[in-house]
Amino acid sequence: MNTLKSLFVALLCMMWTQTADAQIPAAPQSGPIALVGGTIHTVSGDVIENGTLLFEEGVITAIGTDVELPEGTAIEDVTGKMIYPGLIDSYSQMGIYEIGAVSLTVDVNEQGPINPNVKVERAFNPESRHIGIARSAGVLTSVTTPGGGLISGQSAAMHMDGWAWDTMTLKSGVGMIVSWPSANSDNYKSNIEDIRKAFADARAYKKAREASGVPRHDIDTRWESMIPVFTGEMPVIVDADDVRQIQDAITWAEEEDVRMILLSGRDSYLVTEYLKKNDIPVIITNVITAPNRAWESYDARYSLPSKLYDAGVEFAIAGDASAANANRLPLEAGAAAGFGLPVDEAIKAITLSPAKILGLDDRIGALEVGLDATFLITDGNPIEYATQVEQVYIRGSKSDMNDMHRQFYKKYREKLDQAR
Numbered sequence: 001m002n003t004l005k006s007l008f009v010a011l012l013c014m015m016w017t018q019t020a021d022a023q024i025p026a027a028p029q030s031g032p033i034a035l036v037g038g039t040i041h042t043v044s045g046d047v048i049e050n051g052t053l054l055f056e057e058g059v060i061t062a063i064g065t066d067v068e069l070p071e072g073t074a075i076e077d078v079t080g081k082m083i084y085p086g087l088i089d090s091y092s093q094m095g096i097y098e099i100g101a102v103s104l105t106v107d108v109n110e111q112g113p114i115n116p117n118v119k120v121e122r123a124f125n126p127e128s129r130h131i132g133i134a135r136s137a138g139v140l141t142s143v144t145t146p147g148g149g150l151i152s153g154q155s156a157a158m159h160m161d162g163w164a165w166d167t168m169t170l171k172s173g174v175g176m177i178v179s180w181p182s183a184n185s186d187n188y189k190s191n192i193e194d195i196r197k198a199f200a201d202a203r204a205y206k207k208a209r210e211a212s213g214v215p216r217h218d219i220d221t222r223w224e225s226m227i228p229v230f231t232g233e234m235p236v237i238v239d240a241d242d243v244r245q246i247q248d249a250i251t252w253a254e255e256e257d258v259r260m261i262l263l264s265g266r267d268s269y270l271v272t273e274y275l276k277k278n279d280i281p282v283i284i285t286n287v288i289t290a291p292n293r294a295w296e297s298y299d300a301r302y303s304l305p306s307k308l309y310d311a312g313v314e315f316a317i318a319g320d321a322s323a324a325n326a327n328r329l330p331l332e333a334g335a336a337a338g339f340g341l342p343v344d345e346a347i348k349a350i351t352l353s354p355a356k357i358l359g360l361d362d363r364i365g366a367l368e369v370g371l372d373a374t375f376l377i378t379d380g381n382p383i384e385y386a387t388q389v390e391q392v393y394i395r396g397s398k399s400d401m402n403d404m405h406r407q408f409y410k411k412y413r414e415k416l417d418q419a420r
Contacts, residue, residue, distance in 0.1 A: 023132040023403060025163050029373070029396030032056040032070050037079035038377070043352045044366035053083060055373035058396035063369060081390065084347070084382055085366050086140025086374040088157075089329050090283050090354035091263060091318035094131065094142035095124035095158060095165075098323070109148025114198045117225040118153025120146045121172055124165040132403030134326035135160040138376040138389045141364055142326065143174055143318075143354070145237075150195050152177040154225065155237065157360055159374075161394045174358050175237035175261060176229050183244040192248070199256055202226040235259040235359075237283070241266040241292075250278050261357060263318075266292060269304055272311035281314035281357045284349075285321065287332040299339050305349060306340030316354035317346070334383035346383055372396075 033055055040048040040063065054062040054069060062068075069075070098105035107123045124144060134142070140160050146153040155174045162168035181191035205223035208214075228234035236258045238249045246267060253260035262268060265282040268275060275282065284305055291300040308315045319325065319332035329350055337346040355365025363372050373396040380387035392399045 023135075023400045025126075025161050026394070026397035026399050029056070029058050032061070032073040033396065034067070034069050034073050034075050035078045035083060035377070036075055037077050038081045038083050040083045040367060041085075041347070042367040043085050043348055044368055050079075051083075053367065053373075053375075055393075055396050058373055060367065060369050060371055060373050063367060078377055080379075082378050082380065083367065084138070084376050084378065085351045086364060086376060086392065086394065087138045087329055087350045087382065088141045088143065088316075088354045088360070088365065089134070089139050089318060089326050089350075090143045090316050090358060091145055091155075091285055091321050092142045092323060092326055093147070093321050094134065094144050094160075094323045094326055095126070095128050096120060096144060096146070096323075098125065098128055098130070100324075108146060110146065110153065113149035113194060114151050114222065115146070115149055115153050116151045116176060116198070116202070116223075117221040118146050119156065119172060119225075120144050120153060121156035121158060121165050121169045124156070124158055124168065126162055126164055126168055128323065129404050130323040130326060131160050132400075133405055134323075134329075135392060135394075135399060136389060136401055136403045136406065137327035137330060138378070138382050138392065139326050139329050140374050140376065140392055140394050141170060141360070143358060145177055145321070147177075147179070150179055150181065150191060151198055152179055154234070157358065159394055161397065161399050170363060171360060173228060173234050174360070175235045176226065177263075178236055178238045178249075180238050180240040180245045180249050183242055183248075192252070195252070199226070203230065206230060229258055232259055235261050237261045237263050239263040243267045243270050246271055247274065250274060250280060253280075254278065266301070266304075268313070269307040269311070272308065272313050275313050276311070281316070282308060283316050283318050283354070283357065284308070285318050287317060287319065288328070288335045302335050302339040305336035305346070309341055309345055314353065314357065315349065316357050317349040318354070330383045330387075331385065334385065337383060343381065343383070347381070350383075 035053045040051040052067040096107045110118050142158045143155050144158050145155040156172050157170040157174050159168045181188050202223040206227050208217040240246050240249045241264050260280050262282045264285045268282050289301050317333050319329045333346040333350045337343045352365040355361040364374050374394050376389050377391045378387050378389050
């Protein structure tokens, strides 16, 4: 009975979602488009005043102040506006989390502790109401990340517009997610041994698969999916917070000879030399949050990005993993700027830095010739609270700026107007 009730509630929620959030995926770019007269913030280079941004077939083909336009170019005047690269949410549950109170709409965790073969993009819901809301805030790429267990699976970079998961996938296998066990747990050592055993089994499988002159080894999708980790093609993204976790995880990664990225990293500012020595970048989560311990200052998390910046540690800002809060990503970077991080670095922390850290900078993260035409047009700096995102383009396609928040605003604005 409870199952039927839950299913009924989920269906009602999905029907409501479809009604309230009817954004339509954009058609592919059909001809060259030029944005002229705006201020172009390339992030990777100089700011171009009164510039022109030309893009064709979803790719930037020219940028500057003296751009020759091909015949038939559609020209859009953006004088007085600013153009920035699309924002990147480098740690999110977008597309796999809809309504927390309805378990059937939450597909974050798999059963069991070891699931390296999970490809999160296969479960991505392109109809999620959260996509349009985040997109309207300038978040144009979501690195959707599975959870649960010790080895959770593989994250994927997803475009925030499209009809289905396959066309929305920018890059599969962005990173293998390892949730480092809590150092306060009685099972801390045994959980670490479980991680070590999984990696040892995967290495043995790889060796057996590559061996010649022996019977063919059956395919095991779990260990097959870990081969890119051992070849260096895929980093291991380790979720760890306190000093002991971070140090133990770095030691483990060094022993395993795998490329590591630190996720969350609450205490990362206490081990900056260790991070620099081992060339480990940090994806910071939850800048806008209270300190976790009584002895910490009120701004412990607000100032974490500036501390890493001052120490020379490479980092990105991700914010809250919840899909419902993805639209707050610019504010997370803004809070960091308010507590010591230079504004330009705050912008970089949600554009170029995550692109470089996660191996996406050949497609997104900056405005350069050859990169995807994925950007936003605003009336100001996107990390400032009052700034409005007026239009976004994803791979050259002009996105529908409709979303649930805007629909409800129009609805209740009309209610007030009728009451006058």
